[in-house]
Amino acid sequence: MKRVVITGAGTINALGLSVPETLAAMREGKCGIGPLEFRDVGRLAIRIGGQVRGFEAEGRYNRQQIALYDRFTQFTLAAAREAIEQSGLTFTDELAARAGVVLGTAGGGVSTWDDNYRAVYEEGKNRVHPFVVPKLMNNAAASHVSMEWNLRGPSFTVSTACASSNHAMAQAFAMVRSGMSPVMVTGGSESMLCFGGVKAWEGLRVMSRDACRPFSANRNGMVQGEGAGVFVFEDYDHARARGAEILCEVAGFAMTSDASDIVMPSKAGAARAMQGALADAGINREEVGYINAHGTGTAANDKTECAAVADVFGTHADQLMISSTKSMHGHVIGGTGAVELLACIMALRDGVIAPTIGYEEPDPECALDVVPNEAREAQVDVALSNAFAFGGMNAVLALRRA
C-alpha cells in the first residue's frame, strides 16, 4: 500500500478564481453569496446563490473550445490548470500512460441542457448546435482534462449528487494507494446556476431566500453555489523523489449508503462513514481536530450530522472544531467536497480554521464548536471532510498534516 499526498490544488468558486484568493476569503469569513444574475431570474422564487463572478470564457478559451465547453467544463479546466501547474508535473511516456482523472459532477452540462431545451421548446426552433451532446455529457470535463494534459490512464466521472466529488476523490485515492496509478487528477465541478437548474431545486422547498446559516437555530435552508475544485493526488514516494511540495496527506476514506430514504439523511449512515474513514486511515478519534461538515443549512442535515459526530466522537466531539464553508461559497453540489477540501488543507497546512459564517443563534441540536463567524488559528493534525448526498450515499475523507 502506497501513502498518498496532495501536490497540487486549484479552484474556481464564488469566493475566488484561485486557491490563494479562496483561502484568503475563507480566512476573512467573506460571503460569496449574492443576487443571482442570469436570464429569467425574475421568474424564480429563489434569487440568491454563490455565483462565480469575473470568470470570462472569452480570453481563457478560443471560439472552438467555447463551442465545446459547458461552464462546468470551463471551471474544471481552469482549476485543473492551477493544480497541475502547482504540482510541477508534466505527463509523458510511462507517467502519462498510467495517470488518469476521476471527477465528480451531479448534473454535468446543466446550462447546455437548459439553453437548448429553451431553444426547441420555448422558441420553437427545430435544430440545435451539433455539439450539444459532447458539451453536456457528465464526463465532458474529465475528458477535456485528459486531452489537455495527456492523461492516458484510468479516467471517468462519478455522479452521486452532493457527494460526487468526495466519491471521486476517494476513488482516485484508492487507485494511487493500491499502486494502480502513481498520479491521479481528481475533484469535481458543478454549474447549475441557470433558470432550469435553480427552478428544479426550488421544487424541493429546501432553499433559503436570504442566506445559508449552517448550525444556526434560525437556519432556513440551503443556497446553491457553483465552481470546481481539482487536486493532484500522488504517490508519496513519487512526490518525495522529485522534491514536490506536499500540501497534506490523504490518509483514508469510507463510503456508506443509508439504504433508507431518497432525500432524508440518516445519522447511522453518516456515522458509519466517519467511523469507517478513521478506521481505514488508522486514526484514533482523539486525533481529529477539524471536520469540514456537509453542513448544508437545512434543518434535517445539520442536526443529523451533529448527532452523528457526537455518536462517533463521544466526549471528543466537544473538543474538535466543525465548520461549514457552504455559508460562504454556497452548496457546490457535485463539486462541493472538492471546494471544501481546500478548507481542510488550510487547517492542516496553515493552521487556520475556516468559519461557519451567518451564525446567529445557537441550536441545542447542533451543540458543537462550529467556529462561528470568525476564522480561528489552531494546529490540526487530522481533518475529516464530510459529504452526504441525496439518495443516502455518503463519502468521508480523512486527511493528515504533511
Next chain:
Amino acid sequence: MSTQDQVITILAEQAMIEPEDVTLDNTLEDLGIDSMGVVECIFAIEETFDINVPFNANSPSESDFDISTVRSVVAGVERLKAEQS
C-alpha cells in the same frame, strides 16, 4: 451578400482564415476543416439559409449533399434554397 459569399464566409470562419483565402476549388480538407468542423458548417448553413441539409456524418459521400469542394457546397446550397423556398 451572394449565396457564394455567404457560404465562403461560413467556411472561412470555421477554418479561422480570411474569406479571400478561400477559393471555389478548395476542398474542406484543404481549408483545415475536420469532420467536427464539417458538422458545424452544415449547422451554420442551415441556420443562415433556413434550409435542411441532408447530410449524414456517418457516410458523407452517400449524403445527398456534395461537400467535396467549396464549389459543390455553394451549388448544393443554391439547389436546396430553390427546392425549399
